[in-house]
Amino acid sequence: MLVIEDLKVRLGGKEILKHIDLVIEPGETHILFGPNGSGKTSLLMTIMGYPQYEVVCGKIFFKDKDITDMSINERAELGIGMSYQRPPSIQGLKTRQMVHLCGRNGVDVDSLASRMNFTDFLDRDINVGFSGGEIKRSELLQLMAQDPDLLLFDEPESGVDLENIALIGNTINQLLERDVKGTADKSKKEIMKLRTKMGLIITHTGFILDYVTADKGQVLFDGILACRSNPNAIFKQIKEEGYEECVRCAS
Amino acid sequence: MRELDKKAAEAIEKKAPLGPDINIDAYAEKPPIHNKVDDLSTLPDDDKDVMLQAGVDVNEAERSGSYIQKDSSAVFSFSHDDGLEVIPIREALEKLDWVHDYYWKLIAVDTDKYTARAHLDLQDGYVIRALPGCKISFPVQTCLYLEREGSTQIVHNIVIAEEGSEVHIISGCAAAAHATKGLHIGISEFFVKKNAKLSFTMIHHWAEDMIVRPRSATIVEEGGLFLNNYVSMRPIKSIQAYPTTYLEGKNAVARFYSLLVGSPGSEIDMGGRVYLRSEETRAEIISRAITNGGNIIARGDLIGEVPGVKGHLECHGLILNGGFMHAIPELSGKIDGVEMSHEAAVGKIAQDEILYLMSRGLTEDEATATIVRGFLNVDIPGLPSKLKAEIDRAVQLSQKDVM
Numbered sequence: 001m002l003v004i005e006d007l008k009v010r011l012g013g014k015e016i017l018k019h020i021d022l023v024i025e026p027g028e029t030h031i032l033f034g035p036n037g038s039g040k041t042s043l044l045m046t047i048m049g050y051p052q053y054e055v056v057c058g059k060i061f062f063k064d065k066d067i068t069d070m071s072i073n074e075r076a077e078l079g080i081g082m083s084y085q086r087p088p089s090i091q092g093l094k095t096r097q098m099v100h101l102c103g104r105n106g107v108d109v110d111s112l113a114s115r116m117n118f119t120d121f122l123d124r125d126i127n128v129g130f131s132g133g134e135i136k137r138s139e140l141l142q143l144m145a146q147d148p149d150l151l152l153f154d155e156p157e158s159g160v161d162l163e164n165i166a167l168i169g170n171t172i173n174q175l176l177e178r179d180v181k182g183t184a185d186k187s188k189k190e191i192m193k194l195r196t197k198m199g200l201i202i203t204h205t206g207f208i209l210d211y212v213t214a215d216k217g218q219v220l221f222d223g224i225l226a227c228r229s230n231p232n233a234i235f236k237q238i239k240e241e242g243y244e245e246c247v248r249c250a251s
Numbered sequence: 252m253r254e255l256d257k258k259a260a261e262a263i264e265k266k267a268p269l270g271p272d273i274n275i276d277a278y279a280e281k282p283p284i285h286n287k288v289d290d291l292s293t294l295p296d297d298d299k300d301v302m303l304q305a306g307v308d309v310n311e312a313e314r315s316g317s318y319i320q321k322d323s324s325a326v327f328s329f330s331h332d333d334g335l336e337v338i339p340i341r342e343a344l345e346k347l348d349w350v351h352d353y354y355w356k357l358i359a360v361d362t363d364k365y366t367a368r369a370h371l372d373l374q375d376g377y378v379i380r381a382l383p384g385c386k387i388s389f390p391v392q393t394c395l396y397l398e399r400e401g402s403t404q405i406v407h408n409i410v411i412a413e414e415g416s417e418v419h420i421i422s423g424c425a426a427a428a429h430a431t432k433g434l435h436i437g438i439s440e441f442f443v444k445k446n447a448k449l450s451f452t453m454i455h456h457w458a459e460d461m462i463v464r465p466r467s468a469t470i471v472e473e474g475g476l477f478l479n480n481y482v483s484m485r486p487i488k489s490i491q492a493y494p495t496t497y498l499e500g501k502n503a504v505a506r507f508y509s510l511l512v513g514s515p516g517s518e519i520d521m522g523g524r525v526y527l528r529s530e531e532t533r534a535e536i537i538s539r540a541i542t543n544g545g546n547i548i549a550r551g552d553l554i555g556e557v558p559g560v561k562g563h564l565e566c567h568g569l570i571l572n573g574g575f576m577h578a579i580p581e582l583s584g585k586i587d588g589v590e591m592s593h594e595a596a597v598g599k600i601a602q603d604e605i606l607y608l609m610s611r612g613l614t615e616d617e618a619t620a621t622i623v624r625g626f627l628n629v630d631i632p633g634l635p636s637k638l639k640a641e642i643d644r645a646v647q648l649s650q651k652d653v654m
């Protein structure tokens with residue numbers, strides 16, 4: 001479980017998150033909406049533990065541990081992973097090695113890459129010269145190897161072509177254990193109850209909603225989570241009336 | 252010879268324009284004479300250990316030939332390939348007339364006091380020649396090994412890739428584990444003839460108080476390829492070198508790659524200069540330098556003299572724990588229609604790269620090491636994978652020193 005209480009965050013002297021309360025239960029996936037610059041990426045980076053995001057007050061708990069002051073790699077070890085909007089590139093570090101590192105050398109890189117349609121990129125330097133859509137697949141490939149329990153996706157589908165969007169959507173579904181089917185001895189509902197993976201997905205386009213059945217939607221506006229509701233309903237409202245109206249309805 | 256003697260004698264005090272001036276007589280310990288060995292495996296284990304780290308395989312598995320010099324003595328010189336000659340240079344100068352057509356032909360003997368001394372006090376060195384049309388299947392290895400503390404080692408090497416031949420040389424330069432102080436002067440003249448391919452990979456494994464003054468030059472004829480790789484990761488007191496290549500024939504290509512690490516107390520002044528003198532010649536000089544407390548100057552110079560040539564220069568420097576890094580890339584086009592570019596970047600490891608790797612579960616130290624390894628991992632097209640593996644091994648062995 002992820003619990004965020006009364007979180008206030010500053011970046012470069014500017015208060016970008018004013019008051020965040022958020023609970024993601026085991027097995028739950030939330031969609032995060034919000035206009036450009038509203039602080040969505042900042043929220044994910046703060047959960048991941050980036051030191052430039054200064055927590056002014058409030059606490060973050062994960063798996064019943066207070067992680068507010070934990071380093072990034074301790075959080076990664078505890079099971080938090082992120083797919084970045086704009087990851088850095090690293091000269092000379094091959095994608096193959098990167099995926100190995102993510103999987104702590106215990107994964108079959110080639111088979112993961114072929115599932116992600118990414119075999120041709122394994123011997124290229126990570127993210128160097130990757131197109132927008134290729135970066136998204138590279139990020140997901142790394143997360144597949146890392147296999148965290150809380151997955152933070154920052155606009156995983158933006159810039160992705162129509163064919164690859166299905167691939168990305170389905171992969172996210174798998175990573176979040178959303179692709180369950182009933183079995184002989186357990187109903188789909190029972191299996192769903194046993195899920196533990198948690199997800200927080202930022203989207204502008206809403207395409208991801210066609211693939212991932214999320215539990216809740218959140219709208220980040222002016223540094224606070226202004227509305228929580230059914231993600232499809234939120235998306236419809238934003239599309240029809242814009243963020244401001246959507247937020248007004250909540251308050 | 253008499254002319255050479257005279258010129259050398261006149262230049263014996265001549266300072267080099269670059270690098271700290273060295274008093275050669277301060278390294279006057281007399282090196283012992285080492286006996287020849289019939290089999291490299293009979294070398295003392297201590298020697299073998301060090302040589303191994305400089306890329307020398309004493310079992311000679313997958314080597315086409317070897318030349319090993321300890322201090323001033325050529326102790327082993329052998330070719331396993333009919334298309335390959337490996338001869339100590341003193342013997343060659345005595346017995347083979349043609350060698351004189353190559354001796355001091357690319358480098359002026361009166362360049363500076365080091366070249367002068369190399370002629371007047373020549374100890375030994377190797378002549379390696381790939382015969383016309385012969386593709387030498389395995390790399391040839393050479394090792395210049397300094398054992399005598401406080402001594403000067405002087406070598407002169409001549410490498411000839413005859414027309415249409417292909418040969419790969421790995422050259423390890425190393426100081427014995429107990430030796431810390433010494434001076435190495437090395438003259439190397441490379442001749443890459445028409446359509447020949449020569450790769451030369453040099454791994455330096457010197458010691459904290461070693462002074463090294465290589466002087467080398469290369470000529471590449473039509474359609475020839477010269478690939479020069481240089482790795483110096485270990486502490487060294489001072490090295491200054493500015494190897495020069497002349498691309499004299501149409502389509503000739505030269506590519507230089509160097510990986511340098513400057514430890515505290517190290518003065519490294521490394522360059523590469525290529526004259527593009529014939530149409531459609533191409534040159535590339537790429538260096539990656541890391542300083543963790545040492546001083547590094549990385550120079551590069553491309554001179555385009557005719558239209559239709561292409562050159563690229565790339566100096567990337569990383570400052571890890573203080574130290575000083577100076578990248579000096581120079582381009583000069585003497586005429587229209589030369590296409591030359593350079594790229595220089597000096598900086599610290601980017602924090603966002605470290606954090607990115609940490610978010611994948613690496614500790615800060617692991618992340619830093621991974622980025623450093625990536626920085627030093629340059630693709631070298633045309634280099635046999637075994638030699639690339641030797642370079643990677645040298646990089647890995649010294650990772651501890653770097654961090």
Ligand SMILES: Nc1ncnc2c1ncn2[C@@H]1O[C@H](COP(=O)(O)OP(=O)(O)OP(=O)(O)O)[C@@H](O)[C@H]1O
Binds near residue numbers: 036085
């Ligand atoms: N170093 C900085 N100093 C000050 N403000 C910053 C800094 N970096 C980012 N910001 C600002 O913080 C705000 C939140 O940025 P953030 O990236 O979290 O937005 P976002 O909701 O993810 O937007 P988008 O939808 O465009 O990705 C923006 O207004 C941004 O300009």
Ligand SMILES: [Mg+2]
Binds near residue numbers: 085
């Ligand atoms: Mg964003």
